[in-house]
Amino acid sequence: MHGMRAGVSPYPSLLPKVEQVYWAFRSLVLLGLVFYFVVAWPEGASGLRGWGLLLIYALVLAVPALLVRLCHWRFEQVFTSLFLLDVVSITWLVHITGDIASNFFVLYYAFVPFAAYYLGPAVGLGAAALVTVIYAVPCFSTSGLVALPEFTFRAMMLWVFTASMGMASRFVDTFAQRLLNAMDKLNERTSELERTHTQLQTIYETSRSLAELRAVENVIDRVLSIARSVLNYPICELYTWDPVRRRLFLKGRLDETTVERLERSIAVEPNEIFARVIRDGDVARVVDRHLGRTVIDGSARRSQLVVPMVSEGRLIGLLNAESPQVNAFGERDERVFSILAASTAMALVNADLHQQMEKLTIVDELTGVYNFRHFRTRLEDEKRRAVRYGQPLSLIMVDIDWFKTLNDRYGHEIGNVALRQLVRVIGACVRDVDTLARYGGEEFIIILPQTGTEEAHTIGERIRAKVEETEFGPDTTGRPIHLTVSIGISCYPDNGRSEENLVESVDQALYRAKGGGRNAVRLT
Numbered sequence: 001m002h003g004m005r006a007g008v009s010p011y012p013s014l015l016p017k018v019e020q021v022y023w024a025f026r027s028l029v030l031l032g033l034v035f036y037f038v039v040a041w042p043e044g045a046s047g048l049r050g051w052g053l054l055l056i057y058a059l060v061l062a063v064p065a066l067l068v069r070l071c072h073w074r075f076e077q078v079f080t081s082l083f084l085l086d087v088v089s090i091t092w093l094v095h096i097t098g099d100i101a102s103n104f105f106v107l108y109y110a111f112v113p114f115a116a117y118y119l120g121p122a123v124g125l126g127a128a129a130l131v132t133v134i135y136a137v138p139c140f141s142t143s144g145l146v147a148l149p150e151f152t153f154r155a156m157m158l159w160v161f162t163a164s165m166g167m168a169s170r171f172v173d174t175f176a177q178r179l180l181n182a183m184d185k186l187n188e189r190t191s192e193l194e195r196t197h198t199q200l201q202t203i204y205e206t207s208r209s210l211a212e213l214r215a216v217e218n219v220i221d222r223v224l225s226i227a228r229s230v231l232n233y234p235i236c237e238l239y240t241w242d243p244v245r246r247r248l249f250l251k252g253r254l255d256e257t258t259v260e261r262l263e264r265s266i267a268v269e270p271n272e273i274f275a276r277v278i279r280d281g282d283v284a285r286v287v288d289r290h291l292g293r294t295v296i297d298g299s300a301r302r303s304q305l306v307v308p309m310v311s312e313g314r315l316i317g318l319l320n321a322e323s324p325q326v327n328a329f330g331e332r333d334e335r336v337f338s339i340l341a342a343s344t345a346m347a348l349v350n351a352d353l354h355q356q357m358e359k360l361t362i363v364d365e366l367t368g369v370y371n372f373r374h375f376r377t378r379l380e381d382e383k384r385r386a387v388r389y390g391q392p393l394s395l396i397m398v399d400i401d402w403f404k405t406l407n408d409r410y411g412h413e414i415g416n417v418a419l420r421q422l423v424r425v426i427g428a429c430v431r432d433v434d435t436l437a438r439y440g441g442e443e444f445i446i447i448l449p450q451t452g453t454e455e456a457h458t459i460g461e462r463i464r465a466k467v468e469e470t471e472f473g474p475d476t477t478g479r480p481i482h483l484t485v486s487i488g489i490s491c492y493p494d495n496g497r498s499e500e501n502l503v504e505s506v507d508q509a510l511y512r513a514k515g516g517g518r519n520a521v522r523l524t
Helices: 018-040 048-070 075-096 103-119 121-210 216-229 272-280 331-362 372-389 403-410 412-429 453-469 499-515
Strands: 235-242 247-254 259-268 284-286 303-311 314-323 393-400 435-440 443-449 485-492 521-523
Touching: 018 103, 075 103, 075 121, 103 121, 121 216, 121 331, 216 235, 216 247, 216 259, 216 331, 247 314, 272 284, 272 303, 272 314, 303 331, 314 331, 331 372, 372 393, 372 435, 372 443, 372 499, 393 403, 393 412, 393 453, 393 499, 403 412, 412 435, 412 443, 412 453, 443 453, 443 499, 453 485, 453 521, 485 499, 499 521
Parallel strands: 485 521
Antiparallel strands: 235 247, 235 314, 247 259, 284 303, 303 314, 393 443, 393 485, 435 443
């Protein structure tokens, strides 16, 4: 059978199945023979010979069909056997109905060209040669050379019909195969478009959810999740861009085994590809990183896709996808990745603005430390943690001595400078886990988790001594200003079990320090 009938295309053939055509054709031949014997009733075909032949023909038609249908015999094997039987049967019909005078030779014109159509021109012409030799036997056995002209004409027509059918079969097969290939490509393109549409729709819906995130960390986690679950990229990295330092900062990455958002970003010097994307603002797609290189870096990453993240004309960063396969990224990946990059840029900007706004609500504008509102929230959290784990918690309140006199003498601007410098001094004396907040005016308060009275007193003395030795200013005449502070300390659970009691206790301790001559540290 020809290739078009054995392909793996979803369209196995554009033509009717050969088997069905063959059984229909043989059935029509059987009906024709029955009609001929019933109506014409030739003398030579009367009796058991003719009807026996019809019975055999009917059995030959029914039995192989049942074998193919029920026993799953291969049609090619059945066809070859039936073809030889047909040649013998037709020759017998020709002989009993007049040899050269018999019209049953036309059945050769049906069966032999059909063999050429089914098995190809070469096999068909071989069958025509065989039939020509077999047909010659009844023709010349009774009529001799007188039958030569008519036999020659009939044989020539048989060869012409057979060759024509074989060529037509090959042409139809070739044309049908080309059409099937075109349909396969169309089907493949359609499926690809459907997949792209589904993926784009997923990207759009998922990217819209990025705008709802209020933290940069959550945006990074979501983008890496999209790259893994939706895009199926084996390697993906997210970089932010610092235009001042001209550096990229790696914020998150994924590979075949891990998905990681970096708590501390890694500064990266832009390589050639990154630098080109940053400079031009265009997508860079690398088919093979090893192509054209005399020295191979040994990296398993071969193809690469780099897309800029741009918001309102400003470069926010880069999305970088890589794969160990050559030419792993196409135009569809470029479009989808660009959509994700645009959404990520907008989400990062929104998250950063949200965090800045949130910071403004909890940070004192003048000094840059937390305000009283945030202090109350953090004190509640730390107190709850101290109760849960049975740990101590201390408060330190710091007040600048004679600050009103400083403002009156030098002005509020000098006083503001002193406040900001005091914050730096205190910050250098406390730990990262401690919380420094402006309590009000020139008063500052510090939350010290897991800290008892003795350790808190040590930190308080450190702050007092550091402030005393620090030069603040200069004043309006250019001379340095020297300040001192009074410090009060309270501790949970010794000085109270509620937040209000702790604050009230530390406030009382501060007043004791101020009342005792200032520049002192007092416990409750």
